[in-house]
Amino acid sequence: MELFNIAIRCSFCNGGQSADKIGYGGICSDDVIKNNIEEEKRPICKNENSFCRQYYDGNIDRKSLDEIINNNGFICYESRMLKDFKAFAGYMQSGANKGKPIAMNKLDKNALCILTTCYPQTVEDMRCIFAAYLVDDSYNDSDRKSGHITTNSKYRFSFSNNEAQRLLFWNYYANNTKPNLAKWCMGEYRYFDNITAAQILKDIANIKKGTNDQKLAFEFFDYFCDIKGINKNLIPELSGALRR
Template sequence: MNLINKKVTHKRFGMGSIVNHSDAVVEIHFASESKKFVYPDVFGKHLKLHDEKIADSLEKILHEKEMELKEEERKKEEEKELQRKYQELRLGHEKLMKNHTLHPESQMVSWCDAEERNTAFSEWKVSSGVIKSGNNKGKPNKPIRLHQNSAVLLTAIDSDSPEKDREILGVYMVKDNFIGKLCEDGNIPAHSEYRLQLTEEESAQMPFWKYYANEKSPLKTTWNTGKYRYFDNSWMAQILRDIVSLRSGTEEQELAQQFLDHFCKMNQIVEQDLPEPNGALLRA
């Protein structure tokens, strides 16, 4: 827009003529002096163009700029609100992490069906399933006991095999800073480092019921219902210790030992003080 030589009136300096302007500055010569102003802002409140046609065009430009400024301000406010909510969530998360009381049975064993035998290791996560009854029927189960000290044990049996033949397929620590109470979708992701998948030969030597016993029926190898169940921290340590022993002399032994060391540290367990397994298979 060419404004050179256009006549204007300023509230303070009176009538003048535009002698120069750029995208950011307009220079106006008044009766006794020249003044520079911010362009186009000065036209909004302090300066009036005599040419009505150009004045209308300039008014549109000012309106568009005003809308842009309002949009920028709105985005800034949205960003501030998002930051406030993020800070609120972060502080709440830190509080949960700091005030967490170590539960003696904060480990999980998952019943993997045929499909999960593959996806559990390709995606390194399992689901805690859904609620079967009540007002929350169909909603994901919240694995409320799981915390940063928890590991998830993956187990399965062949469809034509008895429950006592359930084998351990693998194990992983939950993802860093995972809090079961805050898990809305029921998915339990694995730690980026502490995860182990057993070979078929290794699984055959790791029967689940060697370690696990139902408190109400300690001699029975029955799962009954449910996608998962919690179990004793020391039992998980026994399982990890036996995986280390199973892999003795192999390249994978060191990783398994690092996993066990980390697990024991997170659960305040002294490896040397661990008792021997005493699951339902050994009690029968």
């Protein structure tokens, strides 16, 4: 079976936002909670059993909501994503396995995982990459079957608002059908090949120039190209939907 790298579609989360990351380290602000429920209609956000939905409906107050995460309670994957570097591919939506986690059968160790999102009130063309990491040797069959994408690798990066907006997902990725159209449609993940992964890592390394992450970013790029047998000097031009 051919193995791939993976992109995850994430609800926007500005919890824990700082100068060097766009969020994903706490509970969203009130306006983002409202947007994710009313406008984006994100499944976990609008689920009646979710704590954010209970807060939105007025069944609990903000203090109670904050206390849940302060006591290490689970709100959603997004609220801890840049603390744990752990993503989830979602659940089967139909068939005999409906409701079960989607197994990551085409993902293995030494794959690149990128986390993507759209800022509120922006179009799909502007979907950006806000974090990237190597799926390392700690990834196992249990993780794969559970639909989780995890890492303990040193090769993991989060991006500031400015950096993320320079890493537009659709510069790199194109759908097999209608490749000129930047449209995600169904599902929470997309597989992509090693050349696309190398293109992303090359741009990450260049974006990280002059920062504390510069050395590690270039090391990640070199390491990935080496283990995948890619000549880093012959990486083709970008051919994602926005470059067609």
